[in-house]
Amino acid sequence: MSYEGRIWCGTVNSRYLNQKIELFGWVNRFRDMGGILFIDLRDRTGIVQLVVDQNNISNFQELRISNEDVLKIVGIVRQRPKDKINIKIPTGEYEVEVHEISVLSKSLTLPFPINEEDYKDVSVDETLRLKYRFIDLRRPKMFKNLYFRHKLIKKIRDFLDENEFLEVETPILSNPTPEGARDFLVPSRIQKGKFYALPQSPQLYKQILMVSGIDRYFQIAKCLRDEDLRADRQPEFTQLDLEMSFINYNDVFCLIEKMLKEVLLTTMGLEIKVPFLRMEYKEAIDQYISDKPDLRFPYPIRKLDIEKVQINVESVTNDVYFLIIPQTINRKEIDNLYNSGYKFLYLVREGENYKGTLLKYIQLEQFNGFVNNLEDPELKNKELYTVFVIFNQPKVKLNEIKQVLIDRKILLPTCSFYFLWVNNFPLFKLEEDGRISPEHHPFTNVHPEDKDLLIELYNNIDKFDSTMKSRFTSIRSLAYDLVLNGVEVGSGSIRITDPELQKMIFSIIGLTEEEANSRFGFLLNSFKYGVPPHGGIALGLDRIISILLMTNSIRDVIAFPKTQSGSCLLTNSPSGVGEEQLKELGIELLPLA
């Protein structure tokens, strides 16, 4: 074998011309021509063609090569004749004349094809792929995904290292974290009846590390949440978790922007514009009906000022909203929308040509004046647009219309990747049962401009009924999300370091001092010994990688993912455990319902 100077199949080139080399790999395909045998030998770097001539190989007749056998060969790299060059593969100018060949191991016939050509127009059932994940990962596409993931994470580590960050590992056997999801529990054998919780995030530990003066911490951290799965949600997932001292949120934004710019450039040659657009939470909800707008489609839903733009419809009793798109939409699609139940007026302008139901309710000149005054970078060409107007309906309807146009690919994205900061999330949300709970987590700092409001509401909380409690949701926090293509890919905040404020928050969310101390006492205690102001963020790496690689689900960028019911089809986890093991843990199972 040869570790030193190993030559990879996909890298055979002129450097090795006429040299005797040793190659290892899998039989990707073979073509037996009778007296001559061509083998495409594959490793993770690619394919090279081997030529096995019966004149060179003594045991030619006994060779019973089959696909996916593992071979070791020794041979001479040759230039292929001009008319025999295969331009489809990087090594296509060369081939290896085999002098020695040995089959290191045989392979059964694969349960599904992995050759890219065989694969082109078919997608194998994912159940099968997951059961035979070891074969699935041989596919160049899957290897590419894992390779990219590796490189991205390595570059992130390098970048943060250069910026004085320290990677610190925090425990997996842990206590419940304040993220609000269900915990995975691990029974303690030594202390029967007690449980560890697997961390939903390293949140508490990283704040402790700030008290410890680590100052800049990060971790490529496994996070675990016992909630239902989705295409972009796994019970265990990987976050880039980081925390910094003596910073404000702007520092976090700049750091992440700089990091992503550098990392995406070096890993995929992608140039992204920084700084990313920053949008107030309120604005996002107001204009895009979402706290994670997809600004590849930068068309807000806006209120029409009917003082300035008259709409002569008698039945307008409520706000009028409009959506303007810088392109024309044909009649058929508009009819389609209308027939699927959306009620709207519309106007399509194409040069001096105006069409649509809105036409007879407006004064065209006035309306054009209004459109021309819209400050909308997407509306450069104001002679080509479609406007939808609705009234007496929630503006969500207009957003749904936009979504239908996107789904039907009538509206096309204006770019491939759009990063966005959504800033100043509310500090609290109101639960259905009337409780106030943290929108992010209870250590999120209040926005300085809203601190007085918080104190005022807090002082009057006893007088509030449930409807008045909703006033709490108007308090802004120093929490922010990073959004990529309409997907939340990161979340963070500036934390509370003022004990009085922290007490207030616990009190508002209904946590008694006792409960707070039992859950987070160690953190609160540490804050008594000199806590620096700090904040941070966690980026969902699986999601980011999945979006960048444009895979259908995050499963395609995770080596061994779980199915929607939380199973690993490769290992058959989760599985039952024996009586003995349960007994040792002091656990008795209830009968299955």
Next chain:
RNA sequence: GGGGGCGUAGUUCAGCACGGUCAGAACGUUGGCCUGUCACGCCAAAGGUCGCGGGUUCAAGUCCCGUCGUCCCCGCCA
């Protein structure tokens, strides 16, 4: 917890709405031939309890009920 899709040779699928020559195709696999192929070609062959269980019917891949698996979505979760 709820809604929806899918489940037929090793694989990808057709067949199901209208029950009865419907056990089919392609690729793959196996055997044979072939010294320049590269998705090699040619000849031949094997291969399916139609996810599982029950029901309706003279008759069930096909209709009904249940169940299991998987995928997508809502709830939940950043």
